[in-house]
Each structure stands twice: as C-alpha cells, then as structure tokens.
Amino acid sequence: MKKYIWLIAILLLLIVAGFILKLTYNFVIQSRVNIEKALALLTEEFTPVKMKLSSSDGQINFQLKFYDQQNNNIAAYNDSITGNRLFVDFYIVKIEGKNLFFPYLVYSDIVPPSMGKKIYESYEKNFDGILFPGIYSSDNMDDNFMNFILQVWKAIKSGNIDFFSTQYHGNAVHLLNDIDRIDPNSVYSFICHTEKGGIEIVQQ
Amino acid sequence: MFSNKVQSLLPILALAVIFISFYVYFSYIVKFHPEKKIVKTLYIGKNIVIALLLLAAIAVVYFISINIYKTYLTVTETINNINEVRMLKTFVKNLSVQRVLASIIITDLTESDFEVKVSLYTLSGELFKSLSFRLPGKEFYIDFTILNFDYLFIEQGANNLAIPAVLFSDIIAYADGFELIDESELKNYLTADNKYIYGLNDKDIDAAYNFIKKAINDPVFAKSKGVRSIIGSALHHSAHKGEVYKVFLQNTGGINLVTEEF
Numbered sequence: 001m002k003k004y005i006w007l008i009a010i011l012l013l014l015i016v017a018g019f020i021l022k023l024t025y026n027f028v029i030q031s032r033v034n035i036e037k038a039l040a041l042l043t044e045e046f047t048p049v050k051m052k053l054s055s056s057d058g059q060i061n062f063q064l065k066f067y068d069q070q071n072n073n074i075a076a077y078n079d080s081i082t083g084n085r086l087f088v089d090f091y092i093v094k095i096e097g098k099n100l101f102f103p104y105l106v107y108s109d110i111v112p113p114s115m116g117k118k119i120y121e122s123y124e125k126n127f128d129g130i131l132f133p134g135i136y137s138s139d140n141m142d143d144n145f146m147n148f149i150l151q152v153w154k155a156i157k158s159g160n161i162d163f164f165s166t167q168y169h170g171n172a173v174h175l176l177n178d179i180d181r182i183d184p185n186s187v188y189s190f191i192c193h194t195e196k197g198g199i200e201i202v203q204q
Numbered sequence: 205m206f207s208n209k210v211q212s213l214l215p216i217l218a219l220a221v222i223f224i225s226f227y228v229y230f231s232y233i234v235k236f237h238p239e240k241k242i243v244k245t246l247y248i249g250k251n252i253v254i255a256l257l258l259l260a261a262i263a264v265v266y267f268i269s270i271n272i273y274k275t276y277l278t279v280t281e282t283i284n285n286i287n288e289v290r291m292l293k294t295f296v297k298n299l300s301v302q303r304v305l306a307s308i309i310i311t312d313l314t315e316s317d318f319e320v321k322v323s324l325y326t327l328s329g330e331l332f333k334s335l336s337f338r339l340p341g342k343e344f345y346i347d348f349t350i351l352n353f354d355y356l357f358i359e360q361g362a363n364n365l366a367i368p369a370v371l372f373s374d375i376i377a378y379a380d381g382f383e384l385i386d387e388s389e390l391k392n393y394l395t396a397d398n399k400y401i402y403g404l405n406d407k408d409i410d411a412a413y414n415f416i417k418k419a420i421n422d423p424v425f426a427k428s429k430g431v432r433s434i435i436g437s438a439l440h441h442s443a444h445k446g447e448v449y450k451v452f453l454q455n456t457g458g459i460n461l462v463t464e465e466f
Contacts, residue, residue: 112377169461172438198458
C-alpha cells in the first residue's frame with residue numbers, strides 16, 4: 001500500500017508542476033512582445049485628439065474628442081479651466097526609432113502643470129477586463145500589438161516609464177492666440193508624427 | 205469709396221448718360237424749333253456736344269487711369285509676394301534638416317527646486333546665449349514657437365522654424381515663466397548667422413524677419429503664405445542632476461527632446 005502512496009504523491013506532484021509550468025508558459029508568452037512586429041502596425045501620422053474652444057467669465061471652455069487609429073470617435077472630455085491659452089500635454093515614448101503619443105494632461109497659461117486636469121482615463125477602453133488606451137485601438141490590431149501598447153501604458157500610469165525607456169519626454173502644445181481671438185466654431189486637430197516625434201495643431 | 209464692381213460699371217454709366225443727353229437734346233430741337241432757329245441752335249448744340257465729348261473723354265481717361273493704377277498695385281503686390289516667399293524659401297532652405305535648438309543641463313537639484321542652464325543655438329547651430337535659472341518644482345518646461353510650412357514647401361527643400369519662447373516648471377505657470385528671447389533679441393537670433401545663409405543680402409534677411417514676425421502675429425496672413433500651422437510647443441522632462449537634454453527641430457514633424465546618453 002505504501003508503494004502506491006508514493007506513486008500517488010509523485011503523480012500529484014507532477015500534476016502541480018505541470019499546472020505551474022502551464023501558468024508560467026502563458027505568462028511568458030503574454031509578456032514576450034515582438035516589438036518590431038508591433039511597431040510595424042503604427043501609421044506614420046495620426047490624430048488621437050481634436051479640440052474646440054470657447055470662453056466665458058475668464059474661463060476656457062474646452063471640448064476634446066478622442067479618435068482611434070481608424071479615425072473613429074471613441075471618447076470625449078468637456079471641461080473648463082482658468083486662463084487665456086490651453087495647453088494639451090502629451091507623453092511621448094520613443095521605442096526603436098518610433099514614437100508613441102498619449103495625451104494625459106490639460107492646463108493653461110495661468111494654471112501650472114501640477115494643478116492640471118488629467119484626461120488620459122477618459123479614452124481608456126475596457127477590453128475583456130483590460131484597460132487599453134483607445135487611441136491605439138484598430139480593427140487590425142493583434143494580441144502582440146495590444147500587449148506592447150499595454151506595457152507602455154502601464155509604465156506611464158504607474159510613473160515607472162524611466163524603467164521602460166530612457167527616451168521619453170512630454171510635449172504640451174498650445175495655440176498662440178489668446179482665447180478671445182479664437183473662433184468657437186473652429187476645430188483643431190492634433191497631428192502626431194510617429195517617425196519624427198513632433199505634434200502639430202492644424203485648424204480644420 | 206466704391207466697391208470694385210461699381211467702379212468698373214462707372215465708365216459705362218457715364219457714357220450711357222452722355223448718349224441719353226444727346227438723344228433728348230436732338231429730339232427736342234427737331235420736334236419744337238422752327239427751321240430758321242435750327243442752325244443757331246445746332247451751333248450752340250455743337251459746342252455743347254464738344255463740351256460733353258470732352259467731359260466724356262476726361263471721364264473715360266479718369267476711369268482708365270484708375271484701373272491702370274489698380275492693376276499696377278496688384279502686379280506690384282504679386283511681385284512682392286513672390287519675392288517674399290522666394291527669400292523665405294532661401295532662408296529656410298539653407299538651414300540644415302535637423303538642428304539642435306537648445307541644450308538643457310540640470311546643474312543642481314534639491315527636494316523643492318532645481319537649477320538649470322539653458323544654452324540656445326542659432327538657426328545654423330552656433331551658440332547664441334546661455335542662461336541659468338533656479339525654478340521651484342521637479343520638472344522643467346521649455347516652450348518654443350513653431351512655424352510649420354506646407355508639405356509642398358517642405359518637399360521643395362524648406363525647413364520648419366522654431367524660436368525659443370518661455371521656460372517654466374511644473375509648479376510655475378507659463379505666464380509666470382522666464383522669457384528666453386525677447387522682442388528686441390528676436391531679429392538678432394534669426395539673423396545672427398546670416399553669413400551661413402547664402403544667397404541673401406541684409407535687405408533680404410530683413411524681409412524674411414518681417415515675414416516671420418508678421419506670420420507669428422497674424423495666422424490668416426501666415427496661412428495665405430504657405431505656413432500650415434503656428435503653435436507653441438512646451439517640451440518637458442523630470443529634472444535629473446547632471447543630465448543633458450537636447451531639443452531638436454525636425455524637418456517635418458515639429459520638435460522633440462532627447463536625453464543625451466554618455
């Protein structure tokens with residue numbers, strides 16, 4: 001009987017070891033991202049956000065609309081802030097010669113960045129329990145691309161981007177005209193250049 | 205005083221009034237005067253006709269002169285515009301494709317503030333000036349005014365332009381920041397190294413400077429001259445003592461900040 005107990009124990013151990021191996025394998029497969037393959041899916045330039053501005057009582061009223069990689073509107077953020085010029089701040093992370101852009105903060109010429117309004121959560125999309133930055137979603141994205149973007153996204157949100165890439169910076173872009181000289185019907189597009197890393201604001 | 209359409213109709217209206225006057229006058233003398241008086245009346249009429257013809261000629265010459273002058277103004281403006289764009293094209297064409305605009309070194313860092321040395325470079329890459337500032341906060345923001353030219357313009361070899369504007373921090377708002385180049389220094393900054401900008405004399409450089417200044421202050425003018433967008437771009441990074449950051453202007457796609465690696 002003792003002989004059989006040992007056999008069962010070994011069998012149980014093998015089952016547990018197999019289970020642990022399977023879990024580890026899944027984790028490794030998920031976290032192993034083919035960066036080149038993922039970067040190949042990025043377009044040369046895209047417009048993740050568009051803006052409309054108006055003013056009232058010394059406040060800038062702003063409407064931001066977020067777009068995915070296929071130019072579909074995925075989210076909006078409307079608010080107001082004290083000041084004359086609105087700054088829309090982007091996180092830019094450079095990986096293997098290509099730049100990823102994440103709009104994350106809004107402030108003004110009077111309100112300093114530390115007191116700005118965080119906007120990045122407004123374009124986060126829930127994909128089966130995973131919070132993904134919707135501006136990078138598209139019909140042709142695969143698991144590899146999704147995991148790649150998610151890793152960068154998590155690093156930004158946790159404030160650990162330093163550990164992910166040394167080539168990152170912020171770029172807060174703004175119009176040069178004060179709010180009282182801006183047509184409230186005008187729509188401004190933020191065009192992001194993946195290859196060069198620059199951002200432009202172009203009036204539509 | 206009059207719109208262009210009304211002005212172009214005036215000579216035709218003037219001629220119409222003259223011919224109607226002739227018609228009414230001759231109708232009157234033929235219908236109501238006895239034959240003996242016609243000769244005398246025709247004599248007076250002849251003088252009146254000559255006077256009217258003279259007036260008509262003056263009117264026609266006047267309107268032709270106005271139109272010639274207007275054409276002259278249009279042609280001159282067109283030539284000036286062509287020259288302006290030509291000079292600007294030469295100005296920006298002679299700049300290298302990717303240029304260092306500024307370097308930033310964090311010389312001191314404490315819990316609450318940091319000291320930063322900013323070196324600004326001219327459009328051809330020579331040191332223009334160096335400044336040191338102490339700012340509260342943990343992150344520096346360096347703002348530039350950027351002129352992005354139309355893609356067609358860039359395809360022909362032109363470059364975008366970027367001019368240093370304001371230094372601020374995560375605690376100090378843009379409005380309370382330090383101006384990096386003031387109005388009086390702007391011309392010096394743009395023309396500091398004109399010896400490297402071949403094909404342009406001082407007058408041309410002045411014209412290019414005036415063009416840039418006007419384009420910054422007047423977006424409608426800028427758009428009409430091939431400037432796709434004029435924006436402010438504040439690059440920023442958390443301050444790390446001893447680290448060197450460089451700002452680069454790209455030909456198509458604005459500016460970016462690169463941490464120098466040793």
